[in-house]
Amino acid sequence: MSSGxxxxxxxxxxxxxxxxxxxxxxxxGGFDLLGRTVDQIRTTEQVNAAMSTCCDLSLDGLIIIGGVTSNSDAAQLAETFATHNCKTKVIGVPVTLSGDLKNQFVETTVGFDTVCKVNSQLISNICLDAVSAGKYYYFVRLMGGKASHVAFECALQSHPNMVILGEEVALSKLTLMEITNKICEGVEARAAQGKYHGVLLIPEGLIESIPEMYALIQEINNLHSNNVPEDEIPSQLSPWAAALFKFLPPFIRRELVLHQESDNSAQLSQIDTEQLLAHLVEAEMNKRTKEGNYYKGRKFSSVCHFFGSQARGSLPSNFDCNYAYVLGHICVQIVAKGLNGYMATVTNLKDSINKWRCAAVPLTAMMSVRRHLRGPGAVPIGRPVIHPSPIDLKAESYGVLREKASSFLLDDFYRTPGGIQFEGSGADTKPITLTIEGQDYLGDIEILQDYLEKVRIILKPGCSREILKAAISSMASVNDVLKVMSAPLNAELPLYHFS
Amino acid sequence: MSSGxxxxxxxxxxxxxxxxxxxxxxxxGGFDLLGRTVDQIRTTEQVNAAMSTCCDLSLDGLIIIGGVTSNSDAAQLAETFATHNCKTKVIGVPVTLSGDLKNQFVETTVGFDTVCKVNSQLISNICLDAVSAGKYYYFVRLMGGKASHVAFECALQSHPNMVILGEEVALSKLTLMEITNKICEGVEARAAQGKYHGVLLIPEGLIESIPEMYALIQEINNLHSNNVPEDEIPSQLSPWAAALFKFLPPFIRRELVLHQESDNSAQLSQIDTEQLLAHLVEAEMNKRTKEGNYYKGRKFSSVCHFFGSQARGSLPSNFDCNYAYVLGHICVQIVAKGLNGYMATVTNLKDSINKWRCAAVPLTAMMSVRRHLRGPGAVPIGRPVIHPSPIDLKAESYGVLREKASSFLLDDFYRTPGGIQFEGSGADTKPITLTIEGQDYLGDIEILQDYLEKVRIILKPGCSREILKAAISSMASVNDVLKVMSAPLNAELPLYHFS
Incomplete structure (x- = not known):
């Protein structure tokens, strides 16, 4: 195996x-056995170097561990290796704390459970501290990439007063001031009950979900791509973006123009969104206090936290250990079968381990090209990749959060999960979202196959004409419905095949 | 009991x-049952209000839970209550995360173990993250007041590359630049081994241990006491302090002039010492890289963390729970015996619970007046209080840390304690400093009493003249030695007696 x-x-x-x-x-925990350097294998140079290493060592398999980016790279590698008759099989394994590699085959990623548990432990500590002192609002930003899975799961585990999911903000197209006002309303509602403390969770990707901030970040990214020096960026923004930029406090301005990460997005973890919101909320609360119309409480005080790497290198939870061991075993099977460009997956994770379903899924089954609509005759552009999955706002687990939102806001119904336990009660808990969602894609496919089989058996030669007619009519109708439902939504287009 | x-x-x-x-x-964890508001009962108004509440409710006892400040207040209350014939007995209980209420009667405080365990868990996570990525230096500041007990214990638990104790800095009178250079030398030594990452612990009280920073903070505090507005403070500093102030980066300047805490010290937790040091170290490393004399490594990169309230509200460790239950039982006994102005204490904590020694110790036995020497004829000024105990740099546990320092620096000998366990192995661990120091003051007094008793028995009437003469000569010598050793060091002066 490669080190470094x-x-x-x-x-x-x-x-x-x-x-x-x-x-x-x-x-x-951690990646210190084999090391972690650049999180991509993408340029021709990198791909060729990887291939020459694998060929020279005549490796049977190259196991790539990571999230959407690494697994997209794995698919490209598999394609290239196959084209060049390199015998090494490339296998992907779903491992990322952000939990955004999620689809019908991948219920959760290794690391997500651990990171959510450690963060929830810390959030609940802060909740207890907040309610003890009764005078501060804690703005806690959580590492986790663009999607808000970590913040969502942590909210279900620790019951903070508020959580603002990027997906909600994107759906409702909330502006920065609307989010600020929403928080202020929460603060006022609590003050009406004599409560002057609170805990608010903010996913690190939130900043990109706010429409005007997203537009600003895009402009800055474009300027970066054109090699505009950092100090000239502010003067080259469009008038609209420049106005927003000027409105932001200096520390956020500085962070926004910082050099970008390898995946061409702003350095999310470097933008102190929690401080930006605390700053805006404080200004707004001071204004409301002064006006004295509806808020007559104490002076608003905030404390900011960012939970980043302190959760990442944790000892993994029992669930993550078990999940990772099983995935490892699947990898061995995939290599032994000579499959290339597959991901090791386990479904039905919510059930006990002896009911987990192991599988090898072609990476292409998770990939798509984002179709960028540019007037009539839109064409798909960009490479096919595995896209990060946002939180499904129609899923049952989101319903649970919404249902509890007002109780979370007002009742200080804090939950204290404590540190990750390795023995005794609580040692084998799983992510709450995983257990609520109750998804078992491959299990459901089996159920469907069973139904089809039953229909086939009922309708063997010898069955009555009436039953046959009814069956044909029913199946024709099912086919029509499915045809309509399966038509492409003009949004994503699966592509790409290995030779 | 009082709430709020x-x-x-x-x-x-x-x-x-x-x-x-x-x-x-x-x-x-937390203080949310009875609440936590102002952390002092000191002004005549406050004392009288507390007394009238206790008298009106005719309480048998008032239990005050806290660190050096609260227990000093408890002693004052006890005195006042006794003077005014209030029948309520005031009892102190040693509870504080900072661990600086420590003396021959108090081996550790409730909360210290929990906070050190949670912090050590997070530090070790960061260590694993650091060694995985191999490219960042993490500057981690730990809440814990003026003394460095928390940072010290966490260093023994997690084995970071460096830790800078306030007590070391104070003893060696290290300046800000000397500390910076010390860190840079560590970075260079690691770079020589191809290591470009590291983890450095910084106690929050460090800033006050640096002589020139202490002087600056004192000046600022004096200006505060004279009600100089924050924005006028910089212009009213002495030339020397103004020069230092100007040298500091703007964010530190802003934090230094912030309004102070109730105990008249700078708001330690608000001063980002970790960012100050990261800033200075980065500037110095860039300079050394440019000069290229001895450092030719990669660009130095840092990430800063402050671990404050996220450790404070944690579920308490088994040790802290047991310790607190025992102290609670002692309080009941103290009140039942009608003792006033005592602290509940447990010694021999390093041993199993059935060997713990319970006691009630007069608060006055821990109090002293700091004698401020001002020329000849120095007079004690100020109130008698319990002073925070610094780390004893002559103690065995400090020796252990020093001995391992160079291995910690270079070998990445990180230790991963994981989250607090409530069952299974590791659930009953205690602070490492507590177990190393092996102190049992009351046990030692018993041993001495045994010796005295043995001598008394040997020398009953009927013993030989020679033996008696030898004994007298020996005891006279012992007395002389002890007389010299017990003479006051002109530093502290025990005072204060309850009527």
Missing amino acids: GTEGLFAKKTLEITDDVLLSYKNQ | GTEGLFAKKTLEITDDVLLSYKNQ
Whole structure:
């Protein structure tokens, strides 16, 4: 195996993994055994370097562990390796704290449970501190990429007073001031009950979900791509973006023009959205206090936190350990079968381990090209990739959160899960979203196959004409319905095949 | 019992604690059952309000839970209550996360173990993240007041690369630039081994241990006391302090002139010392890189963290729960015996619970007046209080840390304690400093009493003249030695007696 992360792979730095080597890393977090360097294998140079390493060592398989980006890269590698008759099979494994690699085959990713548990532990500590002192609002930003899965799961685990999901903001197209006002209304409602403290969760991706902020960040990214120096960016913004930029407090301005991450998005973790919101809410609350119309409470005080890497290197939860071991075993099977460009997956995770369903799924089944509509005759542009999945606002788990939202806001119904337990009660809990959603895609397919089989058996030669007619009519109708439902929505277009 | 913290006590807001009420708070962290408001009972008004509440309710006892400040207040209350024939007995209980209420009677405080465990968990997560990515230096500041007990214990638990104790800095009178250079030397030593990451612990009190910063903070505090508005403070500093102030980055300047805490110190938790040091180290490393004399490594990058309230409201460790239950039982005994102005204490905590020694210690035994030497004929000024105890740099546990310092710096010998466990292995661990120091003051006094008793028995009438002569000579010598050793060091002066 390569050591030194992807750079080690390119440079053919190897490390034989023996039981002895593994011993001191088993059930530990982090990526320090093989290292972690650049989180992509994408340029022709990188791909060729990886291929030459794999061919020279005549590896049977190359296992790529990561989220949407790494697994998209894995698919590209698989394609290239196959084209060049490199015998190494490329396998992807769903591992990312952000939980945004999620689809019918992937119910959750390794690491998500651990990170949500550690964050929930810390959030609940802060909730207890908040209610003890009774005088501060805590604005807690959580690492987790563009989607808000981490904040969502943590809200269900710790019951903070408020959580603002990026997906809600994007759906309702809330502006920065609308979000600020929403928080202020919460503060006022609590003050009406004599409560001057609270805890608010903010996903790190929120900033990009706010329409005007997204537009501003896009403009800045474009200027970056055109190699405009950081200090000239403000003067080259469009008038509209420049006005917004000027409205923002200086520390946010500075952070926005920082150099971008490798995946071409703003450096989300570097933007102190929690401080921006605390700043805006404080200004608005001071204004309302002064006007004295509806808020006559104490002076609003806030404390900001960002929970980033302190959750990431944690000892993994039992669930994550078990999930990762099973995925590892699946990888061995995939390589043994000689499959290329597949992802190891486990479904029915909500059930006990002996009911988990193992599978190998072609990476292409999760990939699509975002069709960018530009006037009539729209054409798909860009590479096919696995896109991060946002929170499904129609899912049952989101309904649970909405239902409890007003109680969370007002009742200080804080929940205290404590640290990750390895033995005793609570040691085997799973993400709440996972257990609520009760998805079992492959199980459901089996159920459908059973129905089809039953219909086939009932309708063997010898059945009555009436039953046959009824069946044909019913099945024709089912086909029509499914045809309509399966027609492309003009939004995404599956593509890409391995040779 | 009073609810609403000290303000509830003053306002006679009561809450009867029944088993039912306690049920949902047992073994939980935080102060949300009785609340926490102003952390002092000191002004005549406050003391009188507390007394009138206690008298009106004819309480048998008032239990004050807290650190050095609260227990000093408890002693004052006890004195006042006794003077005014208020029958309520005032009892102190040593509870504070900072661990700086520490003396021959108090081996550790309730909360210290929990906070150190949660912090160590997070530090070790960061260590794993640091070694995985291999490109960032993490500057982690830990809440814990003026003394560095929390940082010290966490260093022993998590083995970070560096820790800078306020007590070391104060002893060696290290300047800000000397500390910066010390860190830079560590960074260079690691770079020489190809390591470009690291984790550094900084106690929040460090800033006040740096001589020139202390002087600056004192000047600012004096200006505050004279009601100089915040924006005029910079212009009224002495030339020397003004020069230092100007040298500091703007964010630190802003934080330094912030309004102070109730105990008249700078708002330690508001000063981002970790960012100050990261800023200075980065500037110095850039300079050294440019000069290229001895550092030719990669660009230095830092990430800053402050671990404050996220550790404070945690579910308490088994040790803290047990310790607190025992202290509670002692309080009941103290009140039943009618003792006033005592603290509940437990010693020999390092041993199993059945060997713990319970006691009631007069608060005065822990109090002293700091003698401020001002020329000849120095007089003690100020009130007698319990002073925070710094880390004892001559203690065995500090020796252990020093011995491992160079291995910590270079070997990435990170330790991963994980979250607080409530069952299974590791659930009953105690603070490492507590177990190393092996102090048992009351036990040692018993051993001495045993020796004295043995001598007394040997030397009953009937013993030989020679033995008696030898004994007298030996005891005279012992007395002389002890007389010299017990002479006051002109530093502290025990005072204060309850009527």
